[in-house]
Amino acid sequence: MKILNDFLREYVTPVMSAAGFRKKGAEYRFKNESGDSVFLTFSTTRIDPEACVFFATCSFVPEPYWEWLNRQHVEAGLPPADSSGVLAAYSVLPPDSCAHAPTAPGLARARWAFGGRNRSIVGAGLAGQLEAEELPRIGRLLVRPGLLAEITSSRSPSVRRWGVVQSELVLMVDDYTAQQKEALLAVPELDDTFRRDYREWAGNRAKSGV
Template sequence: MNPLDTLVREYVVPVMKAAGFAKKGRTFRLVAPNGDHLFMQVWPEAVDPEKHVFDVFFSVVPLPSWDFAYREQAERPAVNASGALARYEVIPPPAVAHQPDSEMPFRSRWAFADPETRDICGRELARVLTEVALPRMVPLLDRKTLLTESRINPNDGLVTLRDDDTCEIMLRIDDDPVADVAALVDKAEADGDFPPFVAWARERLARRVAGA
């Protein structure tokens, strides 16, 4: 077995399964009742022939974000991290970082030299997931919490991948009063936001009204 897969199996799988995530390959998925997804991925980086180097990151994919990304496809693929509205890098402690003195994004990379340091790295990753990353990210499956966090802690490791107006509309469009969201869409249009997004948002609101 690939040494990175061994680390994932022994140290990551127990933590993620206990938190309710399903596993496929090196990707872990948690689905909210409304269809929103939270992914955690272990991503190898071929940057050092002497070490196994990888990133660990979470992606939040609210269903409106996915629907907008694939709005022109009649048959949409299963939700995956490509539709993320927000992303969070799990930063390694210096002892298991590939370049502990570097700036981001290189500071985010974990590393071990199999077999000497694999167990140390695995234990540290399990600890950081349990103590830091999962408590930080699982609550963000709630859209209101994600919206609040994106406003309060824009530099606290959480990176929103759309501008503030678009992010707010996507997180409010299915649940908040239609008139309130429509006002946000009008403002986005007046500000010159992406016209296809404005059209999509209006159509989604119209469907809400028609189904009410």
């Protein structure tokens, strides 16, 4: 991990710090004024003895979803949000010049890699991509309607990590009218337990003035 951490400190931290992200280990985190959080997480995989191979994952934890996950603990106080409460996520895909397996299918295509000879090339490529592409996308998805549009999109691979209707109900709990919520709650794919728990949670949230 030290090889990756040194790499992140040199190439990634300057870009992410300038955008307001805080670093903890191999993860960068940011929380907006609405309480919604995003995490950019780097993780290594030991599959190549001659290269540092890693994934970069962007995870979104909206405040309403974090409260929903921890709704039994609201009165005692919610713990700080972390990337375990992800509602939507995507892999930051490397350009061919920075990819471990540029022609590989599926998840393998998401692997970044660098060695002694191309470390600076990969570092500059990652930093440039974060600044030019990923940070603007993160900004769009930190706005709840923008995240909802991405969650409900038919684009593949999908960013969503939960059901479409459930995600919409929880994400937009503060914005939708009672009629809009009930219309969504009426869809047949939801079970009665979710409906009951959602109505109770949404009612308590409205009373608390969140």
